[in-house]
Amino acid sequence: xxxxxxxxxxxxxxxxxxxxxxxLEYRGYDSAGIAxxxxxxxxxxxxxxxxAALRESVDSSVQSTMGxxxxxxxxxxxxxxxxxxxxxxxxxxFTLVHxxxxxxFNKLKKEYLSDFDFVSDTDTEVIVQLIEKLYQKHQNTxxxxxxxxxxxxxSYAIGMIxxxxxxxxxxxxxxxxxxxxxxxxxxxVASDAMATLKExxxxxxIHDKEIVLVCRNFVEVQxxxxxxxxxxxxTAQIDASDTEKxxxxxxxxxxxxxxxxxxxxxxxxYQNEDNELKLDADIRNAMKAAxxxxxxxxxxxxxxxxxxxxxxxxxxxxxxxxxxxxEFSYNMPLLSEKPLFIFISQSGETADSRSVLxxxxxxxxxxxxxxxxxxxxxxxxxxYTLHLYAGPEIAVASTKAYTAQIAVxxxxxxxxxxxxxFHLDFDPMQELAIVANAMEVLTDQKEELEQLARDYFxxxxxxxxxxxxxxxxxxxxxxxxxxxxSYIQAEGFAGGELKHGxxxxxxxxxxxxxxxTQENVxxxxxxxxxxxxxxxxxxxxxxxxxxxxxDDAFVLPHVHELLTPLVSVIPMQLLAYYAxxxxxxxxDKPRNLAKSVTVE
Ligand code: F6R
Numbered sequence: 001x002x003x004x005x006x007x008x009x010x011x012x013x014x015x016x017x018x019x020x021x022x023x024l025e026y027r028g029y030d031s032a033g034i035a036x037x038x039x040x041x042x043x044x045x046x047x048x049x050x051x052a053a054l055r056e057s058v059d060s061s062v063q064s065t066m067g068x069x070x071x072x073x074x075x076x077x078x079x080x081x082x083x084x085x086x087x088x089x090x091x092x093x094f095t096l097v098h099x100x101x102x103x104x105f106n107k108l109k110k111e112y113l114s115d116f117d118f119v120s121d122t123d124t125e126v127i128v129q130l131i132e133k134l135y136q137k138h139q140n141t142x143x144x145x146x147x148x149x150x151x152x153x154x155s156y157a158i159g160m161i162x163x164x165x166x167x168x169x170x171x172x173x174x175x176x177x178x179x180x181x182x183x184x185x186x187x188x189v190a191s192d193a194m195a196t197l198k199e200x201x202x203x204x205x206i207h208d209k210e211i212v213l214v215c216r217n218f219v220e221v222q223x224x225x226x227x228x229x230x231x232x233x234x235t236a237q238i239d240a241s242d243t244e245k246x247x248x249x250x251x252x253x254x255x256x257x258x259x260x261x262x263x264x265x266x267x268x269x270y271q272n273e274d275n276e277l278k279l280d281a282d283i284r285n286a287m288k289a290a291x292x293x294x295x296x297x298x299x300x301x302x303x304x305x306x307x308x309x310x311x312x313x314x315x316x317x318x319x320x321x322x323x324x325x326x327e328f329s330y331n332m333p334l335l336s337e338k339p340l341f342i343f344i345s346q347s348g349e350t351a352d353s354r355s356v357l358x359x360x361x362x363x364x365x366x367x368x369x370x371x372x373x374x375x376x377x378x379x380x381x382x383x384y385t386l387h388l389y390a391g392p393e394i395a396v397a398s399t400k401a402y403t404a405q406i407a408v409x410x411x412x413x414x415x416x417x418x419x420x421x422f423h424l425d426f427d428p429m430q431e432l433a434i435v436a437n438a439m440e441v442l443t444d445q446k447e448e449l450e451q452l453a454r455d456y457f458x459x460x461x462x463x464x465x466x467x468x469x470x471x472x473x474x475x476x477x478x479x480x481x482x483x484x485x486s487y488i489q490a491e492g493f494a495g496g497e498l499k500h501g502x503x504x505x506x507x508x509x510x511x512x513x514x515x516x517t518q519e520n521v522x523x524x525x526x527x528x529x530x531x532x533x534x535x536x537x538x539x540x541x542x543x544x545x546x547x548x549x550x551d552d553a554f555v556l557p558h559v560h561e562l563l564t565p566l567v568s569v570i571p572m573q574l575l576a577y578y579a580x581x582x583x584x585x586x587x588d589k590p591r592n593l594a595k596s597v598t599v600e
Contacts, residue, residue, distance in 0.1 A: 001073035001594035002085075002099035003027035004178065005195055006159040006169045008066040008216050009186020014058055016188070017069035020195040021051045023243060026394055026588075026595035027099075027191060028073025031084035034058065035095045035161060036067035042095050042163050046084040050589075065216075066169065068159040070097035073594040076105075077121030087125045089132035090116055093163050094141075096131070098124040099191060100155035100176040101599045108151060127152065131160070145170045146211055149224060155351060155599065159189050169214040173206050176598050177349050177377060180204040180212055180219050182233045187214045192596075193236040194243050194392055202233040205375065237374060242391045250587045252395035252485070256573050257443050259400050263436035263566070265389045266407045267429050275429065279415040283384045286366050287316070287416040290340035295322040296356045297344040298597065300398040301405060303477040305344050307565045308409030310470055314562065315424065316416035325352035326600065329359065341367040341382075344409075346393055346401035347596040348376020355600055357381055370408055372401050386412065395588045396595050397485050399573045402477060403439075403566050407432060410563065431560040435567060438557035442570040445554075446578075449571055452553060453578035456511040456538060457482070462489040463511040464532075465572070466498060468525050471515035474565045478513065478572035485580040485590045495521070495528035508536035513575070517544035517556065517564035542571055 003024025007016045017034045032054040033046035043062045047053045051071060070085035077083035085097045102108075105123035108130055116129045127148060134144035141162045149158075155175035162170065171178065171189050181188040182202040189212075190196045193203050204219060206212055210229065213220045221229040248254035272278045287293075293312055295305035302324055309320040321333070329352060341360050343353050348371035357367055357378060369382035372390050379385040388404040414428040457463065463482060465475035476492035483490040493502060495514065506512070512532045516525050526549070529539050540553035544564060548555045556567050580587045 001028045001596055001598055003071040003191045003195065004068070004097050004099050004157055004159050004189065005191075006068040006171065006189040006214065007186065008169050008188070008214060009183060010065060011186060013064045013067040014062065016196070016199060017067050018051060018055050018058065019198065020190055021054070021069045021071045023195040024071055024191055025051055026396060028071055028594040029589050030072055030074050030079030031081065032069070032071045033084045033086050034067055034069035035086040036062060036064035037161050037163060037166060038062065038064040042088070042092065042161065044086060044088065044095065046081045046086075048080050048084065066161060066166065068095065068097045068161055068169065075101050075599055076123045083120045083122050085124060087120060087122065087128050089128045091132060094128050094131050094135070094160060095163070096124065096128040096158060096160040098127060099157040099598065100174070102126060102152055102156065103154035104152070127156070127158065128160070141165060141170065142211070142213070145172070146224065146226065149209065149211060157191060167215050171206070171212040171214055172210065174208045175351065175354065175377075178206050180206060180214055182219065186216060187219050189214055194238055197236065197238055197240045197243065201236045203236050204231050204233045234375070238392060243394065250395065250577070252397055252399060252577055252587050255393055255395055255400045256570065256577065258391065259403050259570065260436045260439040260443070262390045262400050262404050263407055263432055263439060266404060266411070267432050267436070269387070269389050270408075270411050271429060277411060277415055277418070277429065279412070280384065283368060283386065283412075284415055284419045286340055286368065286384060287318070287412065288419050289338060290318060291338040292336035293318055293320040293340050293342055294335070295320060295342045295344060296325045296328055296353055297322070298325045298350050298352050300402045300477060300480060301344040301346060303473060303480065304402050304405035304409065306473040306476070307406050307470060308344070308413070310473070311410050311413035311562065312416070315413040315422070316420060317422065318416065325350065325356050329355045332359075339365055341365055343367060343369045343378050343382060344405050345369065345376075345378050346372045346388070346398055346405075348373040348378040349596050349598050350378070351598050351600045354378060354381070370405060372404065394595070396590055396593050397481055397576070402569065406566055426560060431563055435559050435563050438559050438567045439570055441557050442567060446574060448554065449574040450578040452540065453575045454582060456513070456540065457486065457488060457575070457579035458582060460488060460509070460511050462505070463513065464498070464506075465490065465492045465513045465515070466495045466525065466528060467515040468495045468521035469518045470562075470565055471517055471521075471525065471568065474515055474568050474572065477569055478576070481573055481576035482579060484593060485576055485587055486583050486585055487591070488579065495525045498528060499531060503532065503535065506532050506535045506537050510537045512537040512539040514539060514541045515568050516541055516547055516552070517568050518561065519547060522547045542568065544568075
């Protein structure tokens with residue numbers, strides 16, 4: 001995680017760095033800093049906390065035409081000024097920002113840097129001291145920088161300034177994201193194009209282990225061996241207004257409200273002029289050829305994968321396994337003969353998923369990435385990509401990406417089913433259009449959901465979400481949403497499993513939210529609700545129109561039974577949102593979290 005911005009050019013460097021860091025705050029927000037260079041030397045400002053605090057601390061009179069900035073999600077060392085980036089070498093000549101984790105930092109410290117005094121607990125300080133040490137030997141900054149990059153093991157995106165060189169930003173990356181932005185009379189680097197869209201929409205990708213010299217009027221990309229690489233810029237397809245909150249108080253609420261639009265966009269993008277489903281023929285063939293699908297993802301994307309499994313097994317009749325990326329990476333199950341891997345990732349940068357992708361590629365297995373970010377690492381490195389078309393998702397808690405992932409998985413399942421000659425008795429695009437309308441109805445019921453959030457979550461310590469069949473998958477996501485932004489301890493549970501132990505936690509007033517959208521388990525989930533009510537729970541049932549009963553707290557508009565997760569999750573997202581809001585939590589930037597998890 002962590003966000004990096006670097007700039008070299010004629011404009012107000014500190015303003016560009018601060019604006020960029022504000023846009024990157026979703027990547028981490030426990031401390032921040034910038035370093036700018038001018039004739040007086042390096043001016044370094046670091047704070048504990050957010051970019052707003054950094055903005056207040058920066059000396060507005062300092063003018064400069066180059067600099068680097070960082071917003072941090074702590075890995076090594078507690079959040080605080082000492083561990084905040086940029087870090088400086090002992091002499092103060094080199095100043096560096098880093099995103100990632102250096103796995104061999106202790107070894108490097110012992111082997112090369114026993115004569116250096118360290119001020120921070122970070123792995124990053126080792127990099128900058130190592131560059132200084134190597135500079136002492138080579139007397140050349142590029143060589144020292146390159147030699148240091150050769151010695152690093154782990155993940156990194158790095159930007160560095162040399163106080164003796166006012167013409168170059170030194171940049172490199174491995175596994176962590178970093179892009180070079182190309183401007184007229186300036187150039188820049190950023191963890192995400194979103195950070196610097198105001199400055200430019202032209203970006204150059206950096207590949208792992210490359211070294212980039214970013215100067216005012218040119219950029220030179222080199223391999224780690226020093227060979228110059230010719231790489232053309234691409235145009236970032238992001239609408240700058242998508243990255244603003246507009247009239248909303250929180251990005252999360254805006255993104256919840258955007259879900260009907262995203263559904264319609266997906267329907268549009270995956271249909272041809274004759275309203276027929278259109279999917280890349282190579283993806284269709286890969287799906288057809290697979291004897292088993294392995295879905296790999298983390299967090300909310302993993303929960304979308306669980307829903308996708310149901311689509312693929314029921315419609316396309318392919319066996320599917322869904323795995324948490326961080327577990328799969330180190331404990332691979334026995335694989336089938338012709339597996340196809342599907343990576344689901346909003347950001348396309350999740351390190352746990354990428355680690356699996358690297359391993360399965362070594363074995364020669366094909367991979368498809370379903371992602372919201374064009375050009376992201378998981379997209380570039382997989383054989384095929386399906387886009388989510390959800391637009392930038394900025395709130396840390398994922399909402400519209402989850403429903404977009406489910407919709408795209410439904411389209412993939414339908415396409416594979418038809419490629420295999422299976423007849424479907426419903427029109428999937430028509431059903432998704434009905435879902436979009438239902439989503440709109442739900443997002444208009446905020447007042448009702450806000451009241452339910454007050455009634456159930458105002459003071460509670462814990463909460464349970466229960467469901468059966470596909471409602472169970474949504475319960476897992478509902479619990480994750482509530483806990484990550486409101487800090488209420490929440491668990492998603494299979495309705496029938498509660499009585500095998502967990503029901504011991506039900507006390508007088510414990511909130512239990514049950515989903516009842518599946519006809520074949522409607523009576524059994526209602527039975528499970530009776531069991532917890534008998535033990536004092538404060539239960540509510542959210543049911544699907546057609547299955548509702550008189551006392552149900554909330555009724556969802558009717559949609560196709562397979563697609564209910566797309567609508568049942570919306571009240572869950574809104575309940576979590578209002579619970580967090582009323583508990584005075586920072587909805588968009590919950591504690592300890594970051595949006596893009598680029599460390600394993
Ligand atoms: C929760 C959330 C996370 C992400 C997870 C994977 O709201 O956003 O659980 O889903 O970190 O991230 P991506 O989808 O970017 O791979």
